[in-house]
Amino acid sequence: MNGWLPKDIWTRNETLVAGVIVLFCVVATLSDPRFFTITTVSDLLRASIVIGILAVGAMLVLVSGGIDVSFTAIAVFAMYSSTVLFLAVWPEAPWPLIFAISIVFGAILGAINGYFIAFLGLPTLIVTLGTLSIFRGFLLTFIGSQRISALPPSMRDFSRGVLARGTTEAGNFYSIPWAALALLFVIIATWFILKKTMLGRSIYAIGGSVESARRIGINVKWTQFFVYVYVGALAGLAGIIHGSVGRMADPFSLVGLELSVIAAVVLGGARLIGGYGTLTGTLLGVALIVIVQNSLIVIGIPTTWQSVTIGILILLGTGVPAYRAKRAAARAG
Amino acid sequence: MSSDCGSAFIDLRAITKRYAGVTALDCVDFTVQPGEAVCLAGENGSGKSTLIKIISGVEPATEGTIHIAGEERTVLNPRISAAAGVMVIFQDFSLFPNLSVAENISFATQLSQHERFYKSGATRDIARKALDRIGVEIDLDARVEALPVAQKQLVAICRALASQARLIIMDEPTTALTEKEVRRLQSIIRMLKDEGVAVIFVSHKLAEVLEVSERVVVLRNGKKVAEGPAKDFDTQSLTYHMTGRDVPEVPPSDVTAGAETLMQVKRLTKADSFSDITFDLKVGEVLGITGLLGSGRTSVAKALFGLVAPDEGTIAVDGKPVPTGDPQAASQARIGYVPEDRLTEGLFLSQSILHNVAVGRLDTHSNRGLLDMGNLAGEASEWLTKLKVKAPDVHAPVQSLSGGNQQRVALARWLSRAPRVLILNGPSVGVDVGSKADIHDIIRNLATQGIGIIVISDDLPELLATCHRILVMRDGKIIDNLDGKSVTEDDLAHRLAS
Numbered sequence: 001m002n003g004w005l006p007k008d009i010w011t012r013n014e015t016l017v018a019g020v021i022v023l024f025c026v027v028a029t030l031s032d033p034r035f036f037t038i039t040t041v042s043d044l045l046r047a048s049i050v051i052g053i054l055a056v057g058a059m060l061v062l063v064s065g066g067i068d069v070s071f072t073a074i075a076v077f078a079m080y081s082s083t084v085l086f087l088a089v090w091p092e093a094p095w096p097l098i099f100a101i102s103i104v105f106g107a108i109l110g111a112i113n114g115y116f117i118a119f120l121g122l123p124t125l126i127v128t129l130g131t132l133s134i135f136r137g138f139l140l141t142f143i144g145s146q147r148i149s150a151l152p153p154s155m156r157d158f159s160r161g162v163l164a165r166g167t168t169e170a171g172n173f174y175s176i177p178w179a180a181l182a183l184l185f186v187i188i189a190t191w192f193i194l195k196k197t198m199l200g201r202s203i204y205a206i207g208g209s210v211e212s213a214r215r216i217g218i219n220v221k222w223t224q225f226f227v228y229v230y231v232g233a234l235a236g237l238a239g240i241i242h243g244s245v246g247r248m249a250d251p252f253s254l255v256g257l258e259l260s261v262i263a264a265v266v267l268g269g270a271r272l273i274g275g276y277g278t279l280t281g282t283l284l285g286v287a288l289i290v291i292v293q294n295s296l297i298v299i300g301i302p303t304t305w306q307s308v309t310i311g312i313l314i315l316l317g318t319g320v321p322a323y324r325a326k327r328a329a330a331r332a333g
Numbered sequence: 334m335s336s337d338c339g340s341a342f343i344d345l346r347a348i349t350k351r352y353a354g355v356t357a358l359d360c361v362d363f364t365v366q367p368g369e370a371v372c373l374a375g376e377n378g379s380g381k382s383t384l385i386k387i388i389s390g391v392e393p394a395t396e397g398t399i400h401i402a403g404e405e406r407t408v409l410n411p412r413i414s415a416a417a418g419v420m421v422i423f424q425d426f427s428l429f430p431n432l433s434v435a436e437n438i439s440f441a442t443q444l445s446q447h448e449r450f451y452k453s454g455a456t457r458d459i460a461r462k463a464l465d466r467i468g469v470e471i472d473l474d475a476r477v478e479a480l481p482v483a484q485k486q487l488v489a490i491c492r493a494l495a496s497q498a499r500l501i502i503m504d505e506p507t508t509a510l511t512e513k514e515v516r517r518l519q520s521i522i523r524m525l526k527d528e529g530v531a532v533i534f535v536s537h538k539l540a541e542v543l544e545v546s547e548r549v550v551v552l553r554n555g556k557k558v559a560e561g562p563a564k565d566f567d568t569q570s571l572t573y574h575m576t577g578r579d580v581p582e583v584p585p586s587d588v589t590a591g592a593e594t595l596m597q598v599k600r601l602t603k604a605d606s607f608s609d610i611t612f613d614l615k616v617g618e619v620l621g622i623t624g625l626l627g628s629g630r631t632s633v634a635k636a637l638f639g640l641v642a643p644d645e646g647t648i649a650v651d652g653k654p655v656p657t658g659d660p661q662a663a664s665q666a667r668i669g670y671v672p673e674d675r676l677t678e679g680l681f682l683s684q685s686i687l688h689n690v691a692v693g694r695l696d697t698h699s700n701r702g703l704l705d706m707g708n709l710a711g712e713a714s715e716w717l718t719k720l721k722v723k724a725p726d727v728h729a730p731v732q733s734l735s736g737g738n739q740q741r742v743a744l745a746r747w748l749s750r751a752p753r754v755l756i757l758n759g760p761s762v763g764v765d766v767g768s769k770a771d772i773h774d775i776i777r778n779l780a781t782q783g784i785g786i787i788v789i790s791d792d793l794p795e796l797l798a799t800c801h802r803i804l805v806m807r808d809g810k811i812i813d814n815l816d817g818k819s820v821t822e823d824d825l826a827h828r829l830a831s
Contacts, residue, residue, distance in 0.1 A: 198443060201432075201451050205440060208429035215427045216441040216492075217412055275431030 013269030016317055017284040024291055028298045034170070035298050042174040048290045049179045049245070050254075051261055052283065053186050053238040057231035058258075059265045059282040060190065064227045065207040065274025066124030069258045070113060073135040074232050075239030076254040078105035081143050082240060083249040086152050095154035095244070102240035103233045109135060110232015111225070118224035132255070139251055148249040155244040179241045186234060191279055193230075203227060207274030263310060264289040267317045288313065341400070342367045342500055342531050343388060343419075348397035350383050350555075357383040359555040360397075365500060370522060370532040372542050372563060375552035376575050376767055377737075381535050384552070385502055388533075389421045390414035402499070416445065418499030424508065426489040430478035435460035437477050438491045445496060463491035467521045483514040490521065500531040507541045508762065511625045511791065512826060519545045540568050551575055568794075576767045584818060585619055585777045588801055592616045595785040596668075596754050598637065601646030601657075606632045607809040610646065614754065614785040619776060621796040621817065622789045624806030625829055631673065633806070634758045634789045638670035639663040650753060666754075669747035671740075673759035673789075680731050680743055687713045687727040690745045716745035720775060737761075737768020744775065755779065758789045773798050791829070793822045805829060 028035040054071055061068040082102040086093050109131070116127040158178060165175035194200035202223045206213045214220050243249045266272065267288060268281030292309050296302075301309065343365040350358040358380045365371050375381040386392040387399070390409040399406045401417045428437050439459035443451070460473055469487050471480070477488060486506065493501045507515050522532055522545045534542040543549070549566045551559040551574040559566075559574040592615040601610040607629035614620050624630040635641040637648065642658025649655060656662040663670075680689050690713040714727050720741040722734070731742055740760065747755060760776065761769040776799045780786055788799055796803050797817060805813035805828050813828055 196451055198448050198451055201436065201440065204432060205429050208431040209427065212427035212429055215411070215421075215423070217415065217444050218440075275429070 012281075013267070013317060013321060014278065014281045014284055016320070017267055017269075017281065017288055020313065020317075021284065021288055021291065024288075024295075024299070028295060031300060032298050035295065037168060037170070037172065038166075039168060039172040039174045040295070042176055044287070044290055044294060045180060046177060046245075047294055048286055049177075049183045050238045050242045051257070051264065051290060052183045052286045053234050053241070054257070054261045055264050055268075055282050055286045056186055056190050056279065057234035057238075058261050059268070059270050059277045059279070060194075060203065060227055061124070061231055062262075062265055062270040062272065063194075063207045063275065063277040064203045064224060065210065066117065066224070066227070067262070067272065068113065068124065068128045068228070068231055069262070070109075070128035070132040070135060071231055071235040072254045072256070072258045072261075073132045073139075074106050074109045074235040075242065076251060077109060077135045077139045077143075077239070078102040078232075078236035079239030079243040079254075080139060080148075080249050080251045081105060082236075083148060083151060083155070083243060084144055087148070087150075091152045093152060093154060095152075095158040098152060098155060099158075099237065099240050103236040106236020106239065107229050107233040110229045110235070113232065114225040114228030117228060118221045132258075136255055143251075145251055147251070149247065151243065151247060151249060155240075156247060159244045159247055177245065179245055182237060182241055186237070187279060187283070194279070199223065199226065204275060207276070209275075260289055260293075260310070263314055267314060269321075340367070340403075341365065342402055344400040345384075345388070345394075346398045346400075348384070348387060348394045348399070350380075350387065350392065351395045356555050358387075358394075358552075361552070361555075361557050363550060363557075365531045365533060367499065367531055368526045368529045369548065370526055370534065370542075370546045372534045372536065372546040372549045373552070374536065374549060374571055374575055378554075379552040379575070380555040381552050383555075385421065385504070385533070385535060388414065388500075389419055389502065415441070415496065418497055419502070420493035420496060420498040420500065421502045422486070422489045422493060422504065422506070424505040426485050428477045428485055428488060428492075430476070432477060433473065434471050434475050434477060434480070434488055435473040437488050438463050438495050441492060442495045459495050460491065463495040466494055467491065467524060469521075483510055483517075486510070486518070487521075494525075494530075498530060500533065501525070502533045502535065504535045506534060506536065512829065513625070515541050543567075543571075553577055572770075584797065585780060585799060585801060588615055588618045588780075592618065595650065597647075597649045597652075599647045599649075601633070601636060601643045601648070603632065603636065603641065603643045605809075606641070607636070607643075607806070610636075610811060612804060612811070612814070614787065616785060617780050617783050618802070619780045619786045619788060619800045619817075621800035621803035622787060622806060623791055623793070623796055623803060623825070623829060625791065628806040629809035630789050630791075630806050631758065632809075634670070634673075634756055634787070637663070637756055637787065638668055640670070664750075667750070667752045669750065669752035669755045671743045671747060671755070671757045671760065673762060680739060682732040683730050685728045686717065686722070686731055686734070686742055689731050689742050690716055690727075690749060692746065712749060713745070716749050717742075720745050720748075721771065737764040737772065740764055740768070740772060741775075744772075748779075752784060754785045754787070756787045756789070759792075760788060760790065761792065761795055769795070793825050793829075796825070797822060 025036060054075065057071055058068060079102055082098055082105055085101065086098050113127055113131055116122045117124050161178035162175045163178060163180060167173050194203065202213065202218045205218055206220055206223055210220060239254065242254060264285035265277065265282050268278070268285030270277030270281065289310060293306055296306055296309060341364040345361065345363040348358055348361045349356065361384065363384065373381050373384065383392065387394050390411045390413055393409065399409060401419065406413065435457045439456045442459055457473055464471060467487070467490065471484055471487065477485060480488065490501065506518060510518065525532065534546060536542050543563050543566060546563040549561060549563050549571070550557060551571065553575060594613045595616045596614040599611050602608045610633055612620065622630050622633060632641050636643045636657070639658055639660040639662060647654055648657055650666045650668065655666040687710055691709045710727060717727060722738050722741045722745065731739055734742065761772050764772065773795065776786055776788065788796065790796055800817040803815045803817055803820065803825070804811050805815065
């Protein structure tokens with residue numbers, strides 16, 4: 001890249017999504033000047049943390065050429081069972097330990113996906129559809145189906161921790177929770193893996209062509225296995241943050257969110273055929289989905305139109321570039 | 334280097350390979366010297382792919398000894414083989430379409446150096462050096478998917494060079510290249526040989542690689558049936574050794590005098606693609622359309638069948654106009670089209686042969702909306718017999734067939750609709766020599782039955798063997814209208830390229 005901006009800046013999904021976000025913000029601010037305030041921004045950021053962490057994981061799977069729909073079940077499983085475990089064994093445990101155990105639970109469940117996909121070579125959608133049901137059913141049957149609001153105290157402490165807080169001149173309260181650091185950490189770690197390690201490049205390579213990856217000696221099985229373990233770990237983290245921030249361990253939460261998360265990733269330019277996907281795109285996709293889910297009402301569109309809007313965005317955001325590529329290919333032939 | 338096997342880079346002795354009772358290779362000796370180019374010829378199933386798999390460590394030999402660079406190898410796997418400098422460039426190049434040129438070239442090298450971290454500077458250096466070595470300029474940051482085929486191949490060659498290749502095995506290197514690109518490849522191969530890199534060509538399309546090869550080895554049914562200096566072979570003798578029979582290509586018999594005009598194409602034009610395409614096709618005539626890649630030949634072929642909508646111009650069959658840009662109308666006018674890339678455009682690979690033949694005929698076998706499967710199967714198998722498709726049964730998936738047989742299935746689908754005009758785009762791309770001659774036979778036969786045939790191809794001997802007339806295209810225009818009998822291959826090649 002010679003210039004400051006990539007050459008293909010105008011044809012990228014990222015640009016399109018960023019444009020839609022800006023457009024939305026302009027329209028929203030025009031119709032309600034209170035929209036564009038630090039309060040809104042901090043609200044949207046808070047709403048983005050869990051979806052953001054899940055989306056980074058989902059993006060990694062798409063890049064590797066697979067698709068994972070089980071990560072919400074992993075998240076809720078890891079969150080609920082680690083909460084139940086600590087309430088029974090050591091309710092006063094510090095939150096980093098509880099978080100670590102949730103992450104480990106997530107990684108173990110991810111390893112189950114990874115085993116079936118990488119070592120038995122089963123199709124990713126089938127495997128994760130299956131494990132989605134199994135993980136959730138197992139959780140509700142054997143571990144519990146009660147909502148728990150009496151969480152270990154350290155989890156409450158975590159949810160109270162803020163990086164910044166304040167009151168605007170108009171008297172609106174805002175805060176940025178510690179959990180935002182978790183998202184930041186996940187982004188940096190994933191960026192490092194994808195851009196700076198051969199493991200990360202191998203994930204892109206496998207997504208581009210599994211057969212070619214095998215032929216040049218990439219360890220396809222272990223790379224795929226890593227992807228699912230990593231995604232599981234991220235889900236474990238997202239789950240425990242969700243429980244802590246919501247101050248409730250709800251075994252019925254999160255599951256059902258997976259398609260919105262995948263939608264966000266696809267909006268950000270990741271392709272279902274694998275090999276393509278960026279962190280910037282994923283985060284923009286998450287931002288767009290969160291804005292649509294939370295602020296559509298501001299510009300006078302009823303909330304029932306949320307899913308219609310998201311659907312239209314997906315069709316336009318992924319359909320237009322695909323159509324353009326098809327036209328270009330037709331001209332070349 | 335040890336002394337017992339001389340200076341050969343690859344020395345295989347008495348290699349036998351059996352798969353569950355089937356002998357794929359039977360006591361084959363094979364050597365390659367450093368800097369030598371060897372042409373490994375054989376039809377599908379002759380054992381040439383098996384031999385390559387053994388050299389590259391993908392499959393173990395059942396019996397025999399293998400020396401690479403003077404060292405005996407009892408255990409061989411792709412990593413060991415690659416570390417010894419054996420690099421295979423597969424027909425599909427095995428590149429990563431989503432990654433940059435630089436990364437594609439240096440990925441394997443960095444893996445073999447056990448790098449854990451990705452350094453973009455080092456990546457570019459490796460790629461730059463490899464490109465410089467063959468004197469080629471390709472944008473390092475371009476995504477490989479955006480490159481034309483010829484450049485993808487160069488990237489694959491550079492990747493092999495970056496990994497310290499001492500032997501490059503190229504599978505069907507010239508299939509997708511134009512004459513000009515083949516010449517560039519030839520000069521790169523000469524350069525590599527001067528540097529001591531050995532090359533094995535595995536090819537159906539032999540004439541082009543024969544020029545840069547020292548030696549030819551021909552396999553048939555797992556046995557080595559011929560070996561010798563390349564200058565002792567020509568296309569004719571190679572074909573003989575590969576097939577075990579002479580496959581003389583006779584030009585088509587003349588079109589019946591006074592044959593009626595079947596198809597009339599007038600002033601067909603599409604902006605940026607082709608312009609002023611005008612020709613007639615007689616009953617029983619085979620018309621060739623040729624030109625380099627990008628000359629517009631494929632777009633014209635598609636336009637004739639309505640897959641591309643022209644801006645202007647008319648097409649008529651039997652004097653009746655056929656609406657342009659509408660494949661269904663073309664199909665109703667009994668125009669048939671067998672696409673170039675039958676694998677992605679023409680056939681449903683995972684579905685049965687029967688289904689593939691029948692799909693064009695669903696309408697005629699339906700009984701109030703329900704399909705008459707028995708009738709359908711009968712008709713399909715009839716065509717499979719007529720075209721000599723080698724298949725265990727009509728329910729086998731098309732992907733289990735060889736290239737030549739797949740092409741026949743594609744033909745059978747159209748023939749079952751009794752077409753008046755048949756457009757064949759690259760009828761023998763990726764088909765072995767024996768099947769190719771069979772397909773040419775089929776084309777000539779169909780013509781004598783009164784079908785008008787248009788063959789679009791850049792395979793000049795193929796055009797000469799099948800066509801009564803040949804139209805040469807350049808920059809979207811027809812520049813020559815030649816009589817198939819009076820034109821020579823050299824003349825045709827010259828007109829194409831100049």
